[in-house]
Amino acid sequence: MCGIGGAWGEGAGGVVRRMAPWLMHRGHEGVGYAYQRGGGVAIGEPPDDTEAALVHTRYSTSGPYGAQLQPVVAKYRDLELALVFNGTVVNYKRLGVEAPAFDGEALAKALAREMWERGVEEGVVSLYSRIVGAVSLIALTPWGILAVRDPRGIRPLAYRHYHGGVAFASEDVAMGGGEEVPPGLAILYGKRLVMWKIPPGEGRLCALEYVYFAHHASTLGGMLVQDVRRALGEALAEGEDAAIDVVTYVPETARTAASAYAAKLGLPLVEAVVKSRYAGRIFITPPHARNPPDAFRVVEELVAGRSVAVVDDSLIRGTNIKTIVRLLRDAGARAVHVRIASPPVRWPCFFGMDFQTRRELAAYGRDVEGVRAYIGADTLRYLPIEAFRRVLGPACYACFTGEYPVEIDVQAAEAEAARG
Template structure:
């Protein structure tokens, strides 16, 4: 998972640089750029007047932590490409030589485009991918944009005065529309559109639950509206009494507001987050320290029964810390409410939990998870209700049923190897 954006046309370099801060919620390990120059494709911040430019905000799901690995360049014969992509390619070693999936992907694209032509080359590479990939690439003919054929990873576009821009999310574009799953677009010296099968709509459910910006449109929804619907549905299964509703900042706020409103309870900002700490979940493991990122406000919880809402519970790292902080601040009871079902399976499509053993729900039932996080009670949103709200989506991490056939044990090993090879 990460953020990608690109532009082609007048002031493309300036447009790309302006989009970067609006994608850092998708990755903040580093920001990388590529651009078209008179001497070909270059890495580094583009000049404002570059004809074509790419940007990548890194959240590593492959390759070493803490290293800016995209954009990546490849040259096959006389064809030179620069690429950024969002997702994970599990079988990247079968595509081409490369230290990680992005490198193998751009090398495979350069080779196949040279040998088969642009349209057929892109289709051929995607026919071999196990995983998910939405990509942008600088080519000799313009900016290539490809939405993942199953729609797992998002990609949107918008015309601007003098050119066209693409980004993982509409919030980075200041509006725009989503590319349809499996749609490939070339914009620049040539203009072309073609489809890559299967063209399904299997948007990652976790994009809507947690990862995407609440002001983005995705899957035909405003993301904030999805989270409100999840919060209201969570209130439908409530069976306890409490005094106030709190939430884990920041992405759970919208669901918590709807949950509190549905139950007629006050919402309090009892947990605050250091705005400079970044997103703990997407921080490399050796740098995650939720104790430095969160604080509790005693005046809002002392002596009270608190319903603590979070959007999801994956590793349990944050929620355990926040529950303890609320107790230390004087909360009488802490009841955890999760606006999604238990995450029980790894992700091989762009989120960094590629093994079952790192999940809080691995070999634990709800009661064992409750004890693990230290809450007085724990309720998840039921899977059936979750599906009713989101509709067609990738629910792989909740159900173990992925949009493509995946051998889980082999994929776990492959992902670990990509980290430490």
């Protein structure tokens, strides 16, 4: 998973630089740029007056942690391109590229080769027919800027026209508004303007985009993300039977769900758990840098002697919630009830999230009671999958259900996705 953006037209360099801060919730290991220079492309921060540019904010799901590996420049014969993408290519070692270091390198080199040998339209279709995983990409090519939305819509992409040019980004919030690119649509804009479809084109946006990953001010699948999170919180409140005094939440993405949950139950929402604004998003931080005890504090006056419900958007590894339960107890909470605004995550993701093995998941091999004991809470409730589906509608629920949108051998994919 990561954030991608690109622009073609007057002032494209400034456009993508302004996008970067609005994409860093999708990845903060590094920010990379590429831009058109002379007859080719260059890596580096683009000048304002360049006509075409790309930006990438990195959250690593392939290749080494802590390295800025995109944009990628690839050349095949006389065709040179620069590429950024959002997603994961599980079978990147089988795209016919010699000894690729990571999936982005294989993708860029294979795209250059396919477009040289087959032409732009047929080359893109040919490449996507071979990909196992999910890929939305933006590329600078000799003919213009190429943007392709993942054929199943698992990874998002949006566009917006601006004073004689066009911009693309993972989310419309990065551009100050825009429209979603439909699943499976490829767009070439520049010296040529053409659009074409890549089968199958069925929309299955990643459910975790709504739950956690996307910015709350973005629109995905025609729905404002914060409205979806509010509906999840209201659904989570249904059937609540614990004796709760106050509600708090894990900052920041769980706030909307927690607010709706508390309002539905007529309980006060308190800002009891606080997070350093400089800690970043711990879930997308490389493993060696995840340190929740340094990121969170609890306001003792708001929880001491009280029964506290703490709401989180999801429970994947359990890294944050274990720490927060302990901090709430240390602050004198009489009881800690954990409430999760999504179902248990029991299966790995091969489409752009960095949990590609079952063994790293808190709910793998544990029932709800086992997870409750693991995190140290008095009670634990998840949002049932049926209620989750009612709110989100058509989506990719693979990490919750094990039902992947493509046929996939989980054990083989786990082995192939493992870092060397």
